[in-house]
Amino acid sequence: MADININTVNKYFGDVHVIKDVSLDIKSQSFTVLVGPSGCGKSTMLRMIAGLEDINSGTISIDGQVVNDLPPKQRNIAMVFQSYALYPHMTVFDNMAFGLKLEKRSKDEINERVNEAARILQIEDYLQRKPKQLSGGQRQRVAIGRAITRKPKVFLFDEPLSNLDAALRVQMRVELAKLHNELEATMIYVTHDQTEAMTLADDIVVLDTGIVSQKGSPLELYDRPNNMFVGGFIGSPKMNFISSKILSKSSDATEVDIMGMSKISVSKMSASSSEGDSVTLGIRPEHLVVNGDSDGSWESKVFVVEKLGDVTYLYLEKDGEPLVAETEGHSEIKVGDTVKVGFPAGRCQLFDSSGQAFK
Template sequence: MGISLHNVRKSFGPVGVIHDVSMEIPTGDFAVFVGPSGCGKSTLLRMIAGLEDTTSGTIFIEGRDVTNVEPAQREVAMVFQSYALYPHLTVFENMAFSLRLKKTAKSHINEMVHGAARILHLEDHLQKRPSELSGGQRQRVAIGRAIVRQPKVFLFDEPLSNLDAELRVQMRLELAKLHKQIGATMIYVTHDQVEAMTLADRIFVLKGGVVQQAGKPLELYDNPDNQFVGGFIGSPAMNFLPGRVLGRQEETLRVAVDGAGKELLAKVSANLSDGTSVRIGVRPEHLQPVTNGIPATVELEEDLGGVSYLHARLAGGQAIVVETRERRKSLDGQTIYLGASAEDVLVFAEDGRRLR
């Protein structure tokens, strides 16, 4: 097992920020911690790195208890949001810095630096200084500095946040390729769920210092455990509509959308009393035009070429987003009628729990 956390807690004085977190990350996995600002994902990463003390619980790396081990002895390498490069040193010197501190043989330093440079396409930049590089190249140097240390675990703390949109996409692809090439265990922190979905073997969704759900990206997308995960994973976000239970129809639950005068069917086996208040979740791509569906007035249409997003409002005032790939005339101001298949309608309790 690559990394194991058992009942880990972290408090700053009386304020708890990580609450009883346990997780298993297999050797060679690319794990992503994702969640809103202040959810504790960076603190958790820094605890694994040894940069923050653990209030209670244990942390294991490759079967070794490192809870109270110094950062330099944990065999991890961390890449930060800021590149933290030495401006007066060349790319080669920046990447070789930690090896020189260890008094590593020059021949080995050359071998390691040139090997990392080939992986990161930096061979032609080794004699340049950071000021001569683009943002993406600087971040690759920071990653190269980590690679030459040959750590057991790579830790990335929002490394792409300082890059523009195009470079972020490019660097996402390069990180995915890097993981395939070297096969090391990697943990990546981000608030961007698109990065999480595209990079991760396994995603850990955090909120308030608690892991809300962990699993493969599409597992979380298709089968969220609660309303928070359903709303956080996916772009545009899942639509949530207030509703109430009308009863059962064979293997499905009948739920009415408040203020819409219409009902939907959901594949839910839980026994719920008629009239129970619920939240109905439907992703934008699962809402389809039907003859006798829920009426919604289109307020804005976003055409992005291959896909369009209709921002509409129900009679009860609830805003929804509908994804469509059909080419058509503008629907601004028009009323459309929407439905969804029972398999695509999720139902949540008022406290956010998924009802199955």
């Protein structure tokens, strides 16, 4: 069992405050993904858990033990790096056996563990090769293999798939998910790719400039983002944001205006809001209803049509407000057509001027 507790941790690089009072509980055997744009502090967070960065204040404990001052080797972790970080002068076998040799394990044990890991990752044929004779995907497997052989309680992944091409990335993603089931270890995974986050995670932690923006299961984040940042970050294409105004408030709903063309009553509330406040209305492209009836609607000219086969994206614009809508793959709509888009009230999110979501 390896719970990880992060308690009000702060980190400074010189004068720059990169991690601000972060607290997180990561359950044993869960797959947690730290996600956020570059520079949000997600890699720093991971490296602090690994012991590669000092912690300025707060505590990190693994399995109940505070590890702030422990070197990486005593934290019972293994890490997979973005650039794979293989030792170029060693064979695949030696790369995977390096940690075990340092622990002065017996030859038989080393052989057994390396072969076991190689079998899981299907790299048995390459054990005597040097890293530069391998393809990107094979190197990635070796890097993971190096982590597996040490049988750690916690696996840390630092954007491990970002150097792979798109097809391989999808394949490795599936294998990582399988691996997680097989190994039953705690895994913490850093990425800037929200698709990886959504597909792999039990829990997603969205970081924004050193602060935890939201933590929750993928669907929680998708359906109920805490703020505009999470709303915009999760989902592809991005959530549409439209400036709007509160027209009226009732006990369980807020009525807002849609481009002065219609109004919609959303059953979400914010105590601090009042009539006439500016708000932002958020709605995902896939939830807009094209040329159909809905709670509120908007008419606009189509500027760009993107046909992806399974779906079609329509790029609309009205008075400087862009909007992307999804419709069926074989849509007849052409550039220059005027379409009517409907806003289902149940799918709409409201955000106040500071970006916080209405509940």
